[in-house]
Amino acid sequence: MRLGIIINTEKESVIAMLPDFLEWLTARHYKFMVNTDAEEFIRARTSDKTVFADTRTLVEASDVLISFGGDGTLLSTAKMVGTAQKPILGVNVGKLGFLTEIETKELHHAIERLHDGKYTREKRMVLEITLGMRTFYALNDAVIMRGNDGRVIQIGVDVNNAFLNNYIADGLIIATPTGSTAYSLSANGPIMSPTIEAIIVNPICPHTLTMRPLVINSEHDVRLTLRSEDRALVSIDGVVEAELSHNDTLTIREAKHFVHLVRFGERNFFDVLRGKLHWGEDDRVNSR
Structure with a gap:
């Protein structure tokens, strides 16, 4: 399995955590490529084995795309993938994160599950x-x-x-x-x-x-x-x-094609709604 990594270079938190993650992937012999937009930001802090590729090459050569940022980054990734229907794993380094599946603290475990095929694809209409x-x-x-x-x-x-x-x-x-x-x-x-x-x-x-x-x-x-x-x-x-x-x-x-999002089944849409929109919370307690 080859991972295609797409990052939002405008988020400093992504730039800060990505080199350590890439080193972790390299140490475990995972195959991956990173979009060329990130090269100038992280080249000096990553292994010489890190492969950078343009969007078209990255999408064609990858089995799973990993989007680092927020929902906006995942939307951009979906646009890059286009009709190829490659699965996308969204890593939330943003604020709200309705589309992203995991937080950065869950990243290593998520990659291991990807490698073992322990995930599903959720089809989203386009x-x-x-x-x-x-x-x-x-x-x-x-x-x-x-x-x-x-x-x-x-x-x-x-x-x-x-x-x-x-x-x-x-x-x-x-x-x-x-x-x-x-x-x-x-x-x-x-x-x-x-x-x-x-x-x-x-x-x-x-x-x-x-x-x-x-x-x-x-x-x-x-x-x-x-x-x-x-x-x-x-x-x-x-x-x-x-x-x-x-x-x-x-x-x-x-459209005739779908966007395929990686899902691990640990949370569902209703969990996300409650968490992101704060349903069930009593705002009167916080306002006192």
């Missing part, structure tokens, strides 16, 4: 977004949002060629169940079990309060058309990828 000749993929969400002029925008939505609504709002979130705990949650969207296959249509600050989040079948195609004259931006998993003009159209559907 969105395919088409804009003209361009195609994007999103694990969390695709968002149309207003530009820099600050005015609300109007977005026409059709589902399977049937008209749904003209949303007048700051924007519109189209999210997967995985993305239900991301931006959509901040916009009062529903929390969904992440292995469900469904699509969330969720307006951002709608002008009419009766415009509520909607969950539709993942087999449906969603077509978004910018009806307003003002330009809008398209964000895919938190990264602005394109700009829309009047009557530009996005088509969103369930």
